[in-house]
Amino acid sequence: MTDFTQETIAAIATPAGKGGVGVIRVSGKRVSVIIELVLGRPIEARKAYFLPFFDRDGSILDSGIALFFPAPRSFTGEDVLELQAHGSPVILDLLLQRILSLGVRMARPGEFSERSFLNDKIDLAQAEAIADLIESSTIQAARSAQRSLQGDFSRLVNTLIDELIHLRMYVEAAIDFVDEDINFLSEGAIHVELSQLLQRLKQIQRTARQGCVLRDGLTVVIAGRPNAGKSSLLNLLSGRDAAIVTEFEGTTRDLLREFIQIDGMPLHVIDTAGLREGGDFIEKEGIRRAREAINHADLVLLMIDDRQAGNDDDLMLDWPSNLPVVRLRNKIDLTGREYRKLETDSGVEISMSVKTGAGVGILRQYLKQFAGYDNGAGDVFIARRRHLDALARADEAVANGLWQLEKNNAAELLAEDLRLAQSALSEITGAFTTEDLLDRVFGSFCIGK
Numbered sequence: 001m002t003d004f005t006q007e008t009i010a011a012i013a014t015p016a017g018k019g020g021v022g023v024i025r026v027s028g029k030r031v032s033v034i035i036e037l038v039l040g041r042p043i044e045a046r047k048a049y050f051l052p053f054f055d056r057d058g059s060i061l062d063s064g065i066a067l068f069f070p071a072p073r074s075f076t077g078e079d080v081l082e083l084q085a086h087g088s089p090v091i092l093d094l095l096l097q098r099i100l101s102l103g104v105r106m107a108r109p110g111e112f113s114e115r116s117f118l119n120d121k122i123d124l125a126q127a128e129a130i131a132d133l134i135e136s137s138t139i140q141a142a143r144s145a146q147r148s149l150q151g152d153f154s155r156l157v158n159t160l161i162d163e164l165i166h167l168r169m170y171v172e173a174a175i176d177f178v179d180e181d182i183n184f185l186s187e188g189a190i191h192v193e194l195s196q197l198l199q200r201l202k203q204i205q206r207t208a209r210q211g212c213v214l215r216d217g218l219t220v221v222i223a224g225r226p227n228a229g230k231s232s233l234l235n236l237l238s239g240r241d242a243a244i245v246t247e248f249e250g251t252t253r254d255l256l257r258e259f260i261q262i263d264g265m266p267l268h269v270i271d272t273a274g275l276r277e278g279g280d281f282i283e284k285e286g287i288r289r290a291r292e293a294i295n296h297a298d299l300v301l302l303m304i305d306d307r308q309a310g311n312d313d314d315l316m317l318d319w320p321s322n323l324p325v326v327r328l329r330n331k332i333d334l335t336g337r338e339y340r341k342l343e344t345d346s347g348v349e350i351s352m353s354v355k356t357g358a359g360v361g362i363l364r365q366y367l368k369q370f371a372g373y374d375n376g377a378g379d380v381f382i383a384r385r386r387h388l389d390a391l392a393r394a395d396e397a398v399a400n401g402l403w404q405l406e407k408n409n410a411a412e413l414l415a416e417d418l419r420l421a422q423s424a425l426s427e428i429t430g431a432f433t434t435e436d437l438l439d440r441v442f443g444s445f446c447i448g449k
């Protein structure tokens with residue numbers, strides 16, 4: 001519940017700079033004092049008042065709207081005051097200084113949301129969704145952040161936690177009754193329930209992975225020999241003349257990054273220097289950077305001039321072994337090959353021409369498929385790597401528990417695995433947290449959130 005020993009905090013909640021309106025937010029016990037001294041009169045809860053804001057000497061700093069949300073029916077769960085002044089950085093600063101002089105301190109980044117979490121107004125996944133909503137760069141990302149904020153993701157996780165609690169009770173009861181004739185665990189029911197739980201975990205992981213792609217965007221690196229058409233592809237995908245394209249080998253040296261969207265799916269596309277031996281000092285450095293980008297890619301588009309196809313495996317010798325690579329056989333307008341997608345022994349291959357645009361639709365489609373992105377499905381919620389990690393740990397624990405049961409009939413080990421799975425899932429909603437986790441989550445918020 002609300003801890004009234006907490007300090008009162010304040011911050012400018014609107015972005016820095018000039019605007020029509022600027023909002024200052026205050027939360028904590030001293031809100032009543034601020035109302036008395038800055039507004040000079042009491043105001044009723046949740047009603048808008050147009051009032052002067054007074055400085056210490058009784059002069060008027062500004063006039064604007066004041067709103068009072070008494071605890072616990074406020075965003076933070078504490079007394080909250082919002083002052084809407086004119087959006088002048090100078091006025092807002094004076095007003096903030098006036099409030100800070102009354103026993104209030106500046107809020108840390110994310111502190112309003114953190115108090116909201118600590119006072120059980122929202123859970124951790126919802127708090128993160130607030131930050132993700134504000135930072136979302138596509139409409140789809142904003143929509144899915146909104147879904148997480150409404151609690152869609154948390155509800156799914158909580159359902160799984162409830163099932164785990166139920167299963168733990170069952171297994172622990174079975175352990176206690178071990179001397180009895182009946183062996184609960186040898187019945188099929190628990191196997192079925194565990195398998196179903198695993199299925200649901202996998203389904204949530206799939207959706208969460210999509211949510212993570214929506215939030216962070218995949219990093220796709222275009223690599224290949226000089227002159228294959230890498231920079232031409234970057235320009236085509238980004239829809240602008242981002243990179244220099246010439247008929248000379250070794251045109252690109254620096255890494256070029258473009259942020260693009262395919263039907264609302266965000267992608268970071270990186271164009272790189274053509275890979276070859278030799279070259280001058282500058283080109284060598286470009287190639288070193290290209291390799292570094294390849295090492296950090298989620299997916300590499302290996303661009304091949306179709307006229308020289310067939311000798312590109314050596315390029316990949318020192319690439320990470322599990323790195324997904326798609327071969328793009330470019331310039332089919334010169335070789336007469338049909339555009340198409342092929343699943344070969346060495347992976348997916350798309351024949352295309354950047355020049356005519358043939359096959360580019362297939363590439364776009366493939367990128368969406370690779371990311372597991374389906375803009376038709378409206379039930380994606382925003383998710384973070386932290387959530388994926390927790391889901392993966394829960395999955396591993398349940399799978400391991402099931403295995404212990406089937407192979408060794410080891411009920412104690414199963415019980416321990418179910419406990420681990422439950423605590424992993426509880427990290428998502430913050431039912432189980434550490435101070436370190438909270439610092440990491442809220443430290444990345446802006447001030448005033």
Ligand SMILES: Nc1nc2c(ncn2[C@@H]2O[C@H](COP(=O)(O)OP(=O)(O)OP(=O)(O)O)[C@@H](O)[C@H]2O)c(=O)[nH]1
Nearest residue numbers: 226227228229230231232250251252274331354355
């Ligand atoms: N005919 C044809 N020419 C293409 C195609 N794609 C690219 N080119 C041409 O190939 C040449 C090289 O293209 P770039 O995009 O600069 O190739 P790159 O892979 O970035 O080359 P480097 O930066 O030197 O590594 C240019 O003259 C392009 O116009 C294609 O599909 N068909």
Ligand SMILES: [Mg+2]
Nearest residue numbers: 230231251252
């Ligand atoms: Mg280039």
